[in-house]
Amino acid sequence: MTLMVQNTLSGKLEEFVPVREDQVGMYVCGINTYDDSHMGHAKAAVTFDIIRRHVEKKGYNVKYVINFTDIEDHCIERAIKLDWPLDKLTDKYIAEYHKDMSALGVRKADVYPVASHHMGDIIDAIQKLIDKGMAYESGGDVYFRVAKVKNYGVLSKQKLEDMQAGARIDIDEKKENPMDFTLWKVKKENEPFWSSPWSEGRPGWHIECSVMSMKYLGETFDLHGGGTELVFPHHENEILQSEALSSKPFVKYWLHGGLMNVGSEKMSKSLNNFFTIKDVLKEFDPLVVRFFLLNTHYKKPIDFNDTALEEAKRSLSRLQNTLDNTRNALAKADDTITDGLVGIAEQAIKNFDKAMDNDFNSRDAIASMFDFAKEVNKYLESTSISKNSIEAILRSFDEFDDRLTIFRESSGGLDNELVDDLMQVLIDIRKDARASKNFELSDKIRDKLKELGITIEDTADGVKWKMS
RNA sequence: GCCGAGGUAACAUAGCGGCUAUGUGGGGGCCUGCAGAGCCUCAAACGGGAGUUCAAAUCUCCCCCUCGGCCCCA
Numbered sequence: 001m002t003l004m005v006q007n008t009l010s011g012k013l014e015e016f017v018p019v020r021e022d023q024v025g026m027y028v029c030g031i032n033t034y035d036d037s038h039m040g041h042a043k044a045a046v047t048f049d050i051i052r053r054h055v056e057k058k059g060y061n062v063k064y065v066i067n068f069t070d071i072e073d074h075c076i077e078r079a080i081k082l083d084w085p086l087d088k089l090t091d092k093y094i095a096e097y098h099k100d101m102s103a104l105g106v107r108k109a110d111v112y113p114v115a116s117h118h119m120g121d122i123i124d125a126i127q128k129l130i131d132k133g134m135a136y137e138s139g140g141d142v143y144f145r146v147a148k149v150k151n152y153g154v155l156s157k158q159k160l161e162d163m164q165a166g167a168r169i170d171i172d173e174k175k176e177n178p179m180d181f182t183l184w185k186v187k188k189e190n191e192p193f194w195s196s197p198w199s200e201g202r203p204g205w206h207i208e209c210s211v212m213s214m215k216y217l218g219e220t221f222d223l224h225g226g227g228t229e230l231v232f233p234h235h236e237n238e239i240l241q242s243e244a245l246s247s248k249p250f251v252k253y254w255l256h257g258g259l260m261n262v263g264s265e266k267m268s269k270s271l272n273n274f275f276t277i278k279d280v281l282k283e284f285d286p287l288v289v290r291f292f293l294l295n296t297h298y299k300k301p302i303d304f305n306d307t308a309l310e311e312a313k314r315s316l317s318r319l320q321n322t323l324d325n326t327r328n329a330l331a332k333a334d335d336t337i338t339d340g341l342v343g344i345a346e347q348a349i350k351n352f353d354k355a356m357d358n359d360f361n362s363r364d365a366i367a368s369m370f371d372f373a374k375e376v377n378k379y380l381e382s383t384s385i386s387k388n389s390i391e392a393i394l395r396s397f398d399e400f401d402d403r404l405t406i407f408r409e410s411s412g413g414l415d416n417e418l419v420d421d422l423m424q425v426l427i428d429i430r431k432d433a434r435a436s437k438n439f440e441l442s443d444k445i446r447d448k449l450k451e452l453g454i455t456i457e458d459t460a461d462g463v464k465w466k467m468s
Numbered sequence: 469g470c471c472g473a474g475g476u477a478a479c480a481u482a483g484c485g486g487c488u489a490u491g492u493g494g495g496g497g498c499c500u501g502c503a504g505a506g507c508c509u510c511a512a513a514c515g516g517g518a519g520u521u522c523a524a525a526u527c528u529c530c531c532c533c534u535c536g537g538c539c540c541c542a
Contacts, residue, residue, distance in 0.1 A: 011472090029542065037542090044542035073540070158471050158538075205540085227542040228473075234541090258473080259536070268541055295491080296481060299473075301535065303480090311480065315491050321505060355482090364482055367490040377506055381499095439501060446503075457504050464505090 003058050005223075006299065006359045008231060008254040009155055013359060016055075018222050019252055023061050025221030026052060027213040027251075029230055030066040030097075030112070033090040034075040037100050038274035039304055040227070040260040040267045046290055047257050047298035047360075048225045049106045053403055054356045055223070064109040065216045067209060068094055071115050071202050074269075076191055086192045087116070100277040104286050105405040111216050115208040118215070119194045122203045125211045125245055126183045126196075134244040135183055138174040140199030142184035146177050149240050155254060156232035181237050183207050206237040210245065213238075219246035225255040229266070258301040267304060275304060284309050291316040291406045294362040316406060322373040323407055325380050326393050328461060333387035341379050341389030345396040348372035352400060362404065369400055427456070427463050 003016040018024045028048045031041055056062050069075075070090035079089045094114070102108075115122075126142055129135035135144050146152060152160045160179060182204035187193035193200040213221065219242070226235065235254065242250040260267040267274045280289060283306075292312035296302050348368065355364035376393055379385070401407045426445055433441040446456045449465075457464045 008472090031542070032540090041542050048542090153471085156471065156537075225542090228536060229541060230537095231472075232537055256472095257542070259542080261535075266536070266541090270540065300481085301473085308480070311492050314493095315480095318491075318505095325505070361482075363490085367482060370490055374507090381507065434501080437501075443502070450503095455504070458500080458502095459505070460499095 001354060001357050003055070003357050004359055005253050005255065007252075008235075008256050009251075011157070014253070016058075016222075016253065018060060019220050020218075023063055024055055024223065025063050025065075025217030026055070026223040026225070027065045027067075027209075027217060027221065028109075028224070029209060029226040029234070030068050031093075032072050032074050033068050033070045033093040033097070034078040035093060035269065036276045036278060037097055038260075038267060038269070038276050039280060040274070041097075042100070042104055042277050042280075042289065043260050043293050043298075043302065044225075044227055044257055045101050045106045046104065046293045047362075048255075050294065050362055050404060051223075051225070051255065051298070051360050053107070054360055057353070057356075057403065063111075063217060065111045065113065065213060066109040067212050068097075068112060068114045069205075069208065070094075071192070071208075072205060079192070080190060090114070090116075100281075103281055104277060105290060113212040113216060115203070115212070116194075118208065118212055119203075121211045121215060122207055123184075123194075123196050125207060125241075126203070129183065129241065129244055132244060136176065137198045138176075140186035140201065141174055141182060142198055143175055143180040144183055144237070144241060144244075146179045146181070146240070149244065151243075152179075152240065153236065155236045155239055158232065158236075181206065181233065183241075206234055207241060209234070210238050210242040210250075214242060214246065214250075219248045219250070221251060223253050223255060224251040225257065227259055228256045229259060231256055255298075257298045258296075261301050261303045262305075263303070266301070280309075284313065287406050287408065288313045288316055290404065291366075294404055294406070295366055297359075297361055297363050299359075319369055319373055320407060322376050322380075323394075323397050324466075326376060326390060326397070328459075328464065329380055329385050330387070330390050330394075332461060333385045333390045335387035337384055337386040338388050339386045341376075341386065342392040344372070344375050345389070345392035348375075348396045349399050352403070356403070365404075372396065423454075423465055427465070430456070431463070 004013050005016050006012070007014050026048075028044070031037055037045075052062055052064050068090070070086065075086060075090055079086045082089065094112075098108075126135065129144065130137065130142065133145070134148050135142055146160065152158075184196060184198055184201055184203055184207075186199045186201045192202070194202060213224070224235070224238075231254075239250050262273045262275075265271060265273060284292075288309065289312075292309055293302065295312060295315070302308075348371075351368040351371070352365045355361045355368055358364065379389065379393075397407065426449070430442045430445045433439070433445070449456055453467055455466050457466075
């Protein structure tokens with residue numbers, strides 16, 4: 001099965017063929033480190049996490065890089081406002097980012113380069129662009145000379161002339177062309193700064209990504225991701241700078257994820273309509289949040305609201321129930337029987353992979369899991385259960401979980417012996433009550449426990465309980 | 469204005485030439501003392517209009533609407 005990816009650069013679904021055999025390079029634009037991450041950041045992190053996992057599953061050795069931008073306007077403003085040194089602020093929010101993503105079950109990247117730690121590389125790159133005639137110094141600023149490139153608009157499919165016509169571009173005396181973008185800018189008063197051959201100042205927004213991605217992944221690498229709002233100008237400019245520096249193609253496949261909306265507006269700091277990951281995780285299980293994010297193809301926007309999360313919770317519990325019921329069936333499974341579920345379980349993994357091969361269609365992969373769950377549920381109602389089959393089903397669920405991380409380990413309680421023993425006492429009392437048809441008492445026990453978040457279920461295999 | 473992504477049953481999402489999809493919700497049935505879980509089953513769809521085709525939700529054209537980008541932003 002071949003992996004197909006929707007490449008923003010070509011606008012087409014293309015077969016994924018890595019640049020190099022030994023390694024796939026993947027770079028995703030991370031956050032500005034001045035505040036807690038919100039659900040939009042969570043969407044990006046989770047989607048590229050599962051993309052990375054699937055590429056690895058295809059047998060590639062992935063080197064995954066996510067950057068931190070710690071020198072842009074928001075960071076500086078916030079640091080000045082709090083009267084903190086810049087690195088105190090950015091260290092704090094880098095740590096918070098890692099906490100949030102870890103809570104969300106996002107696997108770590110291999111490298112997290114920080115812009116301010118690469119100032120020497122950035123300055124060298126700018127100097128090289130000036131030497132090549134691709135950039136010029138003007139009043140302490142340095143600008144990229146857009147007129148020198150032929151492929152302006154390769155990514156965003158825009159023409160230079162059209163851009164200038166409708167855009168709100170300040171006429172800047174310092175620029176040769178209004179579309180020229182900043183590589184280095186002179187400091188303003190009170191701002192943190194770095195010394196450079198041109199002035200005391202700091203880099204423009206785009207150059208850090210070019211420098212850091214090429215430093216860790218080489219001048220040409222495979223996958224570059226981010227949200228759609230970054231296509232222009234950020235990613236467009238990254239391409240221009242990088243290719244001007246290396247004279248080689250920069251990135252083979254560009255992947256852009258849809259945004260998180262609230263109502264019909266995108267979630268963003270500037271619109272002040274964001275929900276932080278921390279706040280959402282107070283209300284919802286991280287596994288539910290992941291399921292919610294993955295239940296839509298990553299290119300599409302997702303509307304954030306409680307109703308949708310609640311529905312995700314109910315949907316996911318259907319799969320979780322099947323998994324729990326399968327685990328419970330292991331005890332009564334017969335190891336002398338062999339039957340057909342092994343093949344169905346193996347096919348389920350293939351169906352899952354097939355969906356993921358189609359531009360990482362996690363939504364379709366999830367649908368395939370529901371199909372599988374239905375087969376399993378039917379099987380679990382049959383009179384004789386094969387141990388082979390149960391183990392095969394559990395292997396399939398393990399595989400799904402490796403790829404998506406959406407299942408709970410076990411349905412049980414707190415891993416606390418005292419609680420287990422107390423529950424057993426209650427269950428025994430209730431059992432006696434039911435035996436003597438004292439349903440009033442048995443239902444009271446069940447209802448009261450329910451209020452405490454403990455669910456009692458009478459099943460054919462005995463009484464089961466779980467924390468909800 | 470210019471570029472990009474969309475409009476699928478009550479809702480949320482897949483599909484993107486022939487097989488009517490997945491979940492939530494709703495109706496009916498089975499199982500159960502009742503719940504829960506599960507099974508069976510029913511209702512319900514492709515923004516509008518032309519065209520291509522034996523066949524279109526899927527292709528082409530036109531129109532309408534939504535969101536995103538063109539200052540910062542995953």
